[in-house]
Each structure stands twice: as structure tokens, then as C-alpha cells.
Amino acid sequence: MKWSNEQLLVDETLYFTGNGYIGLRGNFEEGYGTGFDSIRGTYINGFYETIDIAYGESAYGFPKTAQKMVNVTDTQDLRIIIGDEDLSFFTGEIIDFKRDLDIYKGISTRKVHWKSPKGRELKLTFYRMTSFVTLELALFKVTLESINYEGPVFFISGINGDVENYINPNDPRVASGHGKLLTVTEVKANEKIGSITSETKRSGHRVTTLVGHSNPGQVDEHLNKVEWAFSKTIRQGQTETLTKYVVFTDSIRHEEPYKAGRDLLEQALGLTFEDHASRQKKYLDDFWKYSKIRVKGNVSIDEALNYSVYQLLSSAGKDPFSNICAKGLSGEGYEGHYFWDTEVYMLPFFTLTNPKIAKNLLKFRYETLPYARERAKEMGHNKGAKVPWRTIKGTECSAYFPAGSAQYHINSDVAFAYIQYYLLHKDMDFLKAFGLEVVYETARIWLDMGHFNDDGDFMIHCVTGPDEYTAIVNNNYYTNAMAKYHLTWTVRLAKDLRDFDEDAYESLMERIQGSLDELSQMEIAARSMYFEYDEKLGVFMQDDSFMNKPSWDFSNTPKDKYPLLLHYHPLTIYRHKVLKQADTLLAMLLLDDVQMDVFERCYDYYEPLTTHDSSLSPCVYSMAASRIKRSHKAYEFFNKTVRLDLDNLHHNTKDGLHIANAGGAYMAVVYGFGGLRIKADGIHLNPHLPEELEGVAFSVNYGGTLIHVELGDKIIVNGELEVKLYIYDRPYVLKGHMEVNYE
């Protein structure tokens, strides 16, 4: 077996273990061979350092600082010494090697059958898990079975506070030169447990990392580092085991991280690895009840899909201080920032299957609303909130506004997720406590951003849509369509809250200085929203000037010039008809508000112009193709989506999983094949199964009721309680079991 450095880096990402709070990259505990790179990383969701943003030329309103996710104390270290030989799988001979991430147990394993250079044969298994039950907890277990060796064995297990973030000066998507973000302030250790507390200098956050083992060891304290040595004697056929308990606590969540962590560690040490594993299993059983997708007759796709779903769970923040990073907690790409990805690509999954997590994710935008209000002022708006394009703490972290702050659509993306959640779960408490406030505050920006032209059309100028291959355009279709939906629903939600609890409504309106007059302006703006339509083509234009651009010369663009953004100046890209990702079509899909013939013409128009240079694109095209019953295309794009990270299709999986794409894979099935939409009158299904698949099945949580949808020869729907839904726009009342034919 020959190691490939590239694949090792990819595997570090693919086998990462996370629970939404902690993320541990799948690094080898014992290290790598000489000359091998590794991105050794441990991340805490929402734990950041403040860094300066540098500009060659700055301007008013450019953010001066950004947040960056911190690589925290390394707890993966485990050296094993077999007699006089250091265990390293880069020496000797690998007889068998197998890695696995069991998404139903929430445990990753690495099994190695190894013969040392001196011929000592051993079988090792490395287990690790990050607990979904106790988010601060991670566990490592190693078992070592001797095949032919007899003699001493030493386990040296450590924690190391000397950590840095990963730097790659050649890739704008990874980092911008801030390596050392954490400083150790305190190290404590005895033979049972130890801890390292570190802090970030500028953001002023502390993190304590505590560690304990299944049995006491010989402690050795170094500068910023502690090691425990466990010395054993092993015989042929015998197995030795070590379990390491790790707890991370930080000052964002805990007033006294050390104290809180110490309590958690003590509790955790009271249980065996197996105890924790069984709690983990129980949590996941609940999770999979709603989340499992079954693909008939194709194990590889079934696995890949459920892997995606599991990674969504592993990445999603589960407290008010965190959300979902673009790369989850699996790598440092995009510096751990939260984007619109959460609302548009990931929340549909949670909203449909895990309303509790969904609600928490939604709440993040409420918690950070004060920053969004400040940002709105900086951007020249007297009222309202402007959601940051990328952030951890809530302030705008985008250093390139044409493809950053200019993406005003994020305001409506957030609102869209809020509205969808509300429509599905009819959660009035949600609406009252923060739902309407966020929707309203983000909506009023449109009244200021847009204006009425002489014909009474409401126009929105100088924005960038999801497709970043055009920038600072007028009347971007996606933006205008989402804003229209947003404004329309702001009015309706306001009415709903007034009907439900007038006092709450009045007090909110007073607090945010909202008014019926403003609501009526919103209604008019929504009704008058302008969309550029080309009569000759019968196609909605991505923006006012899109039609007039020359086409990109695709036939003379060699494959190695993709993604275009890495090979052409933005201006070269901007002035051509070329898309990085779906834009107009995405809005049409999410809102389901245009005639199918128009939709089909738009698909035919935009599809050949799209490079899919963004990982957010193929899943949308898969859904779009499903919508117009183009099976092969739908399946083809779905395949690119579902295998994107597993096959490293974008060549940067080493920097982390494309979590939005994981959400997109889910959507390609449920929104695509299932044709599911959440509308004012409930769930709609427009199923269409590609010929390439024998069948798929999924469940959704419809306001507390489980609905199971099976697409095979027929459409089979099962429900727990009586519920109304629409199939091919015809209403059905589901009672238990129902079968419908395809159209």
C-alpha cells in the first residue's frame, strides 16, 4: 500500500468527526511520515479570533476586521512505542488498512494490520467520536492486538497548545495569512487529568481543553504541552486498550470554562467508551427516524446521500452562538464563516426533519441582529438590518464587496428560511419571539435599496446575485424575486401576529418603529417588482444588461481554465454571458412561481451558460431538471452533487467539506425527485423519479407529524396523523397510507 499525500489530506476531511460544536479533522493520532503534509485541526463552532482585513485601497464602509475560526488545542496526539520501535504506518508493512465512519453509530474507526520494520505484527483500531449528547465531549479509544509480539508497549497520549491555523497563500478561498491565533495561558496536569487554557488576544476568548484517560499515566509537562505515558507488557494474541476523554469549554458559552469543563470531564470519566457510544447511538436513532433517505438498488448513492445528511448534523451549531460554517467543522476553508448557504441550502433539510435544530439556526440571525442593524447604517440605510455576507460573530467579514456585501439577497434568503419554517410548523411562538422581527427588519432594507421608476416599476440597483460571475448589476432576477416574496410575506406575517397576539404585535412595531404605512409600502413594492423579460426568447433575464452581453467563448476555453475565477480577471468574467452557478433558476425553484414553459425556456437558456464553478450549482440544476422531467440531466447533476466531496470533484476537499452541497444533495432528492415545496397551504409534492434509480424514500416532519414518502413504481405516502397535502397540485387528505400514480 502506497500513501498518497493528496488523498490523506482529503481523508482528513472526509473522516472528520463533529457534533456541531467540536470538529476534529481525521488526522492520524500517531502522525505521518517525513515529507507528508497534514492539516491537523480541531475547531469549535463560533470560536474565533478577530483579525485585521488589509486593503490596498480602502473605502468608507469596508469592514476593518474579520473573524476567523481558530484551530484550538490538539488532542489527537498518541504515540505508540512497540519495544524499541515507534509505531508509524509509513514504515514497515501495511497488511490491511480500513477507515470507516459509521454514521448510524456516530463513530469513526481506523483499523490497521501492520508489520513493523523488525517484523512485529499488530492489529490496531483507533476509534473516535464527538458526542451529540454532550457537545463538549470527544472520545478516543485505541485497541492494540499483538499477533506475534511479546514485550513492552508504551502509549504516549498528549495535548498540545502550540497550534496554528493553516495558511495557503496561493488560494484566496482558504486564508489570508493569520496563522498563530491562540496563546496558552495556563497548563495544569496530574497523572489522572490535565488541561490547557488558551486565549485569543484580540477577541478575548478563552478555551480550556481538558483530558483524562481510562487509567492513570505518568505525566510529563512541557511548555504548552502535556503528555501521559502508559506502559504495558503485551503477549501474543493479547489486546491492550486506552481510552482518552477530551472536553472543550470556551468563554463564549461558559463564564468559567475550566470549572465547567472539569465538571463535564468528571462526569464523562464515570462512563466507559461503550456507555458513551450507546448514548450516541440512541441520539442518532432519533435523528435517522426523520432524516434517513433510502435509495433502492444503489448502495453507493444511498451511502453518499446519508453521509451528506450526517455531515449536516455534524456541522450544525446547536446553541445560540453558532451556525453552520461553509465547510462545517471539517476544515478551514472560508475561515469558518457562515454564509447564505445555511438558509438556502442547509435549512431546508433541518426545517423538514429537525425543527429544533432549524429553529436554533434561524435564531442565530436574531441573536446577531444588532450587528446587522449597525451594518445597515454603515451601508447608508436609516432603518432595518443588513445581514452580513460572511460572519462568525455577526459583523460583516467580507473583504471584497462586489461579491460580498453587494449580495443583498442574503437578507431575503434569511427571511425565506424563516417563512418556510413558519409555514411548515405554524410556530406562533417563533413568530412572536423573534420571527417577525427578523423578517421585518431585513425586509425594510428593500424599500430603501429599491425605487420606483417612472413607469411605477420597483427596481433594485447595484446588487450582486448568487451568480458571482456578474457583479453590481441592476434588477438581478434572483434578488428581485426573493425580495418580492420577502416583502409579500412580511405583510402576511405581520397580519398573522396581529391576529394571534395584538399586544405582542403592537409592542414589536413600537420597538422597531414599524407601521401599517410601511407595510403597505412593502406590499406595493412587492406587487410592482420589476423583472427583465426578453420577449423574443420568452426568458427572464438574470439582470438588466445580461441580454446585451457577448457570450463566453466556451469552445475555446480549455478544461484547465476552470474554475474561471482562478484564471480570468473578474472584469473579463463580468462582461460575458457566463454563470458560476444558478441564479434566476434558483429563485424560480425556491419560489415555484413561474409557468412551466417559462421555466423550461429559462433552463434551456441558462444551463449551457453555466460553468458550475461553484459547488452550489449542480444540485440546483438537478432540481431544475427534475422539475421539467428531464430525468437524465437531473440524475447527472445529482451524481455530481452527491459525489462532490467523496470524489474530490472540486479539488479542494482537503480544506473542508462543501456542506451546502451536502444540503443540496438532500434537496436534489426531496425537492428534486420528490418535488417537495412548502407553500402557504402546506406541503406540495411533484414527484419525478429518474429512470436511473429504482426508488427513493424520505420522511419529513410536518408540524410534528412524520410523513414518509416513497417513490418507486408508484408514489406511496404514509402519515402518522391525518394531514392535508398536495400532489401534482391536487389536494389529498392523508390518513395512514396512500398511493398515487406518477404524472
Next chain:
Amino acid sequence: MKWSNEQLLVDETLYFTGNGYIGLRGNFEEGYGTGFDSIRGTYINGFYETIDIAYGESAYGFPKTAQKMVNVTDTQDLRIIIGDEDLSFFTGEIIDFKRDLDIYKGISTRKVHWKSPKGRELKLTFYRMTSFVTLELALFKVTLESINYEGPVFFISGINGDVENYINPNDPRVASGHGKLLTVTEVKANEKIGSITSETKRSGHRVTTLVGHSNPGQVDEHLNKVEWAFSKTIRQGQTETLTKYVVFTDSIRHEEPYKAGRDLLEQALGLTFEDHASRQKKYLDDFWKYSKIRVKGNVSIDEALNYSVYQLLSSAGKDPFSNICAKGLSGEGYEGHYFWDTEVYMLPFFTLTNPKIAKNLLKFRYETLPYARERAKEMGHNKGAKVPWRTIKGTECSAYFPAGSAQYHINSDVAFAYIQYYLLHKDMDFLKAFGLEVVYETARIWLDMGHFNDDGDFMIHCVTGPDEYTAIVNNNYYTNAMAKYHLTWTVRLAKDLRDFDEDAYESLMERIQGSLDELSQMEIAARSMYFEYDEKLGVFMQDDSFMNKPSWDFSNTPKDKYPLLLHYHPLTIYRHKVLKQADTLLAMLLLDDVQMDVFERCYDYYEPLTTHDSSLSPCVYSMAASRIKRSHKAYEFFNKTVRLDLDNLHHNTKDGLHIANAGGAYMAVVYGFGGLRIKADGIHLNPHLPEELEGVAFSVNYGGTLIHVELGDKIIVNGELEVKLYIYDRPYVLKGHMEVNYE
């Protein structure tokens, strides 16, 4: 007399002395009082260090490095000790203080009548000049007359290599944090002369600064610094004098800077200050012959105008390695970069009065053509040259492309200056040696940038015009109009060269792979150039989407929010109808190609939308108002132009003179009041004198012939030789003296 720190900083700029090679800020030789700031600076045109450009988010084609003008060895140091008192005008009493820059002698003086804290009364005069005859040479002279003091006096004159550039982190227009650019590598000194050689680490340039005095002193060598002490005894009524000779030589111009400088210094020391002053006078007499503007009945304006003209001369590079910095050599604003200012605002003056300097300035773009060709490739063009938006050495130094590289119009601005020079001077050698090559190479970019729409219109997308308050727009009027002129004249110049010297033409076309086919494409593109015209208003639109924007809310914008760019995010500005500076009107003025009624409507439309936040704006509006005979407006804008630096109207004169505005003041008279244009058939005049002025007079060099134009009660034109010209579009043959009435 009370010192104002702000005014001192402004005066350092206003009294700067330069000759196009050296620039010395008007710092006090003896220094300032405690707590006073000063920007102590000495600059060499084209002498730069390479610095990194930082980006929070970078992209393909963003320049990685920039050049920055270097503050070189300080030679201004002169301490004077009166007995036991250090001379400082911040102690004791100022009885009289007068500063002057004699633009006809090329000498600045500072006369001070001072009483020391101990009552010693002295009169001092500090003279300085940078020689126009020997560009490397600067001279300082000080005379000290004792009124009531008798005793020892010490002059301590130094040169100091420990210098840094000025940093102001709060103003994006000044600097970006690179202070220390120069390292001393060698210091030599004896009692007669001394030198400091320094180098820039990254660009690898050396500069040697040599100094000598009228008589030997006692030399004292410090680290990176040399001082000479001159000890004298003075009596009442007696005057003591010291002259300091300074020579700067650099490795860009000289293979052995020290050797070359030493020779120059020896030569210079052979003459007295007065000798050098009389040579200077002779040079300036020649200069003023063509350059002098006379304003009847208004001394203040007369002075201000000729001050502007003199500063153009003081700033203009006179060798192939330099051009004109945005701030001349008077300060560090815009880091010493060359912009389109040279071609559009400054070259008209030189082309009309000093063809030799004009030709040299034009040649700079030829010398740097290889870099422009490289840049074109980076920007996605297979052929041609893309002139950098800002540069010293020739590479693009703009770190913010929407108001940088996106300003493609600079290609045509350069070509415009070339064409104007050619039309006026019929310099076939110029055309053959480099003129056509630059015009052709910069023109072919348009064929790639633009495209034909379905109606056969030639459109240019995704550019930024001169008005940076909109960015990345389609069919910017200025850009399209200038490109049309550029393309049209490329074809004509090619024909002219072919007619004149077919071999030269063929060899050029072969070298740059030009073709008749390409020329014919240029012709078609020019003829089909698209301009957005609003039929209802009868006005050409600044770009395709300008009409659809909402107006800026001027009535609710308080005065302290100007310039808008320092108080609003670019997106807020971009999406409104608001101009930083003239755009459409500027093209119409330069090209004189639209009907007067259209021009007038455009004036009325754009004038109220223009903030004049750029110093390049009022002069254009003055010319525009002149064109439509709106006297008061023309005069009002002219006044803002001509007094801009003298009255520190933009509050940043401390960072250097607005040299383009100086050129604009000249243009406001000659192009504005005189209505002068250079056209294919020669010089056109459309005089219109504001009532506020009794008369103005100026001269131009019309292909070697001096023409003197006087606007008073009548239009009086005098010419040396017989020449054809147009007044109010009627042809005249000028022989000696001619009088014409106003229309």
C-alpha cells in the same frame, strides 16, 4: 504672529520647489517647534520602491505589487546657532515673516526678521532652487544680517539618510503603511563635500545624494548622517552667507550614480548661487514666452494661474523614466503615481506651449508599453496594450479595480493626447518612431472589450468612466466616445504613416501583427459605437442604467458629508444618480462632437448631479459653461479651480498639489474662455470671456509658430508666421495681426 500647524503643512506644499526631477517640500531648514508636525520630503520623479499590495480577498489578475515614490535623503537640514541660542522661529519674536516663490526666477525665498528670546535681532533670508538647467541640482542659500548682535554664529548644515515616507492610516488617498523604504549603504565625507548612497531593497534602485558648500566646514560624520559646521563672527549691520549645493543621482538614470553626481557637483560648485540663478532665469524666460497667461485687472487670478502653469513645469518629468505624479513632486498623495491626469488635464498645456516636454511625456507610455502588453494579457486580451490606471514603472498599481483597472478609458486618453500632439505639430518622426505603435496597440483592446449587439451596435461593457461614483457599467458615454475617436484616428494615423513612409508602416504592422483587416474592424466599430440617448430628455446618458437610478438626496445631505466617498459606502453611491466629476460632458468637451443644443441639455442635466468631489471636476464645468456662454457659471467654476490649492479647498493640499487641477486651470482659460480645440484641420477658437474678467491673453506654439491670443473688448490674434486657423468655425489666415468680434 501665531503659527498654524495646518497652514504650515499646506505651505510646505505650496512653496515646494521642483524641476520635474527633484521635488523639495518647503520645509523649514532649521525645523519646527515642539508639537508641530511636518511632512519633510524630498522626492525624485520615477524613483520608487516595490511594495506588496494586501487584499483581504484577492482574485486572478489583481496586481500583487505596486510602486511607491520614495522620500529620499533629506538635504534641507540647517541649524543656526546665535551665540548660545538655537535659532528657532517658534521661540522669541517674529517681527516680520514673508515667504515667496518667484515663478519667473524659479527661486523660493523665506525672509524672517526675528528677535531671539535673549533679544538678539536678526534678518534672515533662505533661498532655494531646483535647477531647470541641471535637473540633478538643488541649491540652498541663507543670508543672515545682524541688526543688534555681535558675536559668534554657527551654521550647521547636514544631510540625513534616515528618512521615512509619510504614513496616514486614516486617509486612503495617502498611503498604505510602508514607511521605511530606503537604506543607507555608503556615507562619504570630507570637509568640502560629502555623500550618502542609499538603496531600495526590493526594486533595487540606488540614489546618491551629494552635498558641497561655498566654503569648507568642519565635518562631523554620524551614522547615516553628515554635518558640516561653519563658525563665523558677526557684527551689527554685517551679513553672513552660506550656499549649499546638492546633487541627486540615481541608478535608474546613471550606471554609476556616485561618479556622475560627483562630476555634476564639481561643475556646480564652480559657479555661484547667482550664476545658477541667472541660468535659471534664462531657462524660464524661454518657458514663459509661450506659457505666460495674462489676466487683465485681476492680479490675484493672474498670479494664481501662472502659479499653476509654473507648477506644471515643476512637476513634469523631462526624461524617459518619468511622467507627472498626481501630486507632482510636492507631496506623497497617491504615492507618486501617474494617472490619466497627465494625458487629459496636463498634456494640453505642454502640447500647446512646450512640445519638447509634451513629446517626452507622451513617450513615457511608449517606454512602458511592454508592461501594458503584459497587463492586457492578464486582463484576458490576446492582443494589444492595457495602460495601467496608476503606475510609476509601468505596471498596474491599482488595488481596487472597480475604480482602477476597470477605467479602460485611459487607453483612449493616452491615444487622445498622442493624436492631439500629432495634429498640432504634424510630427511625422513622432508618428513613425512610436506614435502609431502606442495608438494602435491601445486601440485594438477595444475590439476585444466591445462587441456588436443584435442591432449591429458596438457596445462596451463592464467599465468605469472618469466619474468613479458609478462603477462597472455598460456603455459609459465617455469611454465609448473616446474609444470611437481613438479607433477612428488609429485608422487615419495608419494611413498617414503609410503615405509618408510605407516601409516604416509595413515593418510596424508586421512587428505588432496589425492588418488592414483589423483596421477595417476598427473603422466599423467606431462607426457603430453605441451611445445611450434619452429621447424624452434629449440627453446622452452616462451609461445604460444611469437613467433608471434614483437621484441622490442632495437636500438631506449635510455639507460635512462631502466628499461622499469618505462618508458613504461605494454601493450607496453607485446606485444613485450622483457624479463625483464630469464624465459625459468631458468627452463632449474634448471631442467637440455634439450639437450645442444637446450639449446644453446635457450640461443642465448633469451639473446639478455633480458633487465635484474630485478636483478634476470644476475645471471641466468651467469649460463646459464657457462653451454655452454661461459667463457667471464659467467664472465661478474657474475660481474654484484656480484657487483650489492656494485656498486648500479640498483640505488635503498638505499631501501635495492637485497638479491635474493646475492643468485644468490652464484649460479653463485656453479651452474654456478661448474655446481652443485642436482638430484635424488645425486650431479652432470659440472665445467667450466672462464679464468678471477684463481680459485674458495666452500664447500657443502651433507647430513651431507662436500665436498670441488676446481676449479683451475684441479678439486679437497675433502670429509670427502665416498660419490658418478657425474662429467660430470660420477659417482665417493669420498674417501678423488680426482682430475679430465676439459672437
